[in-house]
Amino acid sequence: SAPSPAPAQKPAVMPAARAEATRAGVDAGAVEGTGRGGRVLKEDVQKAAAQPAAAKAPSAPAPAPASAPAPSKPVGERERRVKMRPLRKTIAARLVEAQQTAAILTTFNEVDMSAVMQARSALKQDFVDAHGVKLGFMSFFLKAAVSALKAFPSVNAEISGDEIIYKQYYNIGVAVGGGKGLVVPVVRDADTLGFAAIEQEIGRLAVLARDNKLTLAHLSDGSFTISNGGIYGSMLSTPILNSPQTGILGLHNIVERPVAIDGKVEIRPIMYLALSYDHRLVDGREAVQFLVHIKQAIEDPRRLLFEI
Numbered sequence: 001s002a003p004s005p006a007p008a009q010k011p012a013v014m015p016a017a018r019a020e021a022t023r024a025g026v027d028a029g030a031v032e033g034t035g036r037g038g039r040v041l042k043e044d045v046q047k048a049a050a051q052p053a054a055a056k057a058p059s060a061p062a063p064a065p066a067s068a069p070a071p072s073k074p075v076g077e078r079e080r081r082v083k084m085r086p087l088r089k090t091i092a093a094r095l096v097e098a099q100q101t102a103a104i105l106t107t108f109n110e111v112d113m114s115a116v117m118q119a120r121s122a123l124k125q126d127f128v129d130a131h132g133v134k135l136g137f138m139s140f141f142l143k144a145a146v147s148a149l150k151a152f153p154s155v156n157a158e159i160s161g162d163e164i165i166y167k168q169y170y171n172i173g174v175a176v177g178g179g180k181g182l183v184v185p186v187v188r189d190a191d192t193l194g195f196a197a198i199e200q201e202i203g204r205l206a207v208l209a210r211d212n213k214l215t216l217a218h219l220s221d222g223s224f225t226i227s228n229g230g231i232y233g234s235m236l237s238t239p240i241l242n243s244p245q246t247g248i249l250g251l252h253n254i255v256e257r258p259v260a261i262d263g264k265v266e267i268r269p270i271m272y273l274a275l276s277y278d279h280r281l282v283d284g285r286e287a288v289q290f291l292v293h294i295k296q297a298i299e300d301p302r303r304l305l306f307e308i
Contacts, residue, residue, distance in 0.1 A: 016042040024049040088181060098243040103279040106238040109291040111298045113254050113269040116140050119301060131196035137251075138174065139198040141226060143304045144297035145249055146170045146191045149224055152290045154282050155247040156223050164281065173222035173242060174202055178209030184242060185214055186222040230254065230271065239276045246281050249294070250274035 013021075013028045017040045021028035024045060031048045033040035084092075098104070120135050127135040149156040149170055157166045170191040173184040185205035187198060208214045225242045230253035239250040250273065257270040273294065277287050297303045 012037070013040040014042065017045045020045040020049075087183070091181070094243050095240055098241040102241055102243065104241055104276055105279045105284070105287070106274055106276040107284065107287045107291060108236070108275075109273045109288075109295050111271050111273055111295045112259070113137075113271050113298065115301055116298055117254075117269055127196070131200070133196060133199045133203055135195065136199055136202070138202055138226070138228065139195045140298060140301060140304070141249070141251060141294070142172055142174070142187065142190055142198055142202075143195070144294045145172060145224060145226060147297055147304065147307065148290050148293040150191075151293055152282075152286050154286060155277060155290055157246050157281060158223075158244040159246075159278070159281055160244075167223045169223065171221050171223045173219075173225040173245075174205070175225065175227040176202075176206045176209045178212065178214065183209050183214060183219065184222065184225055184227075185209060185218045186220070188221070225249070226251065236272050236274065238274060241276055241278060247275060247277045247287075247290070250276070 013031075013033075014035065017031075018028055020026075020042045021031070026045050026049050028040055028045060031040050031044050032038075033044050035041045035044070116137065120137075124135055127133075153166050154164075156170065157164055159165075169189060171186045171188045172190045173186045175182055175184045177183075185208070187193070187201050187205070190198065193201065205214070205218065208218065222242065222245060224245060225239075225248040227239045227248060228251040229237050229239075230251050234252050235255070236252055237250050239248045241248055252272045252274070254269045254271045256267050258265050259268045259270065260266075261268070273291055275287055275291050277290075282290075
């Protein structure tokens, strides 16, 4: 039989035309070329792309419709706006003022709480029977802070213009959680108070804070502040100064840790201490010695009794 005729060769597609076809989604093989020998030029592809979709590459079949997802539960409002309370506005302004005006630095130390915890455990019921209030950790730290402030007066001072005001009274602010957030009522003339009087005053101020009955008089005229983040589980923090005060002592949670005692490893209840201070007035040496003074008083509470 006679041989079948050879298949007709498709006209060549120029590289620029092939690239243009890819970009425009046109089947280059279906485009009629106007170039020499029927070559498909870039202009041919552009012309085909501008015409109805007869020459365009067939689109891919649409995927099978997926099952519609189950309607999600309404989540309610995504945002809630409330007016800032005057107390919160005042606190915010004071914190920003402290950050912008003071050269705040923080130094740390750790304290072995064994002696204080043993004293509390041995005398807690006798203390309640005698004074009607529990013996807490705060009274020990407040007494230790007063002793340290007497030894390092610059931590109990403030800067006023180009003058330094050294305060010869010891009004210690104690940060407590109140109904409207964290507040710092002041234990006034703490150097004149014993352990029982300090615990009673802290308890009284805490009740006022809880019931939102603190007044400006309860919050003003503090010379130093103690903040106890440990009751919320804080391990370590850098407290912000309560302007215009020069120092603030941060207490943290008590955790049993292995420590070296006389060449042996023992498990002791350890608390981290943090002192934030205004470096414009308090040198680093004084800050470190201030914390060491508190550490020594807490680790040997007899120092508080004998005022050494």
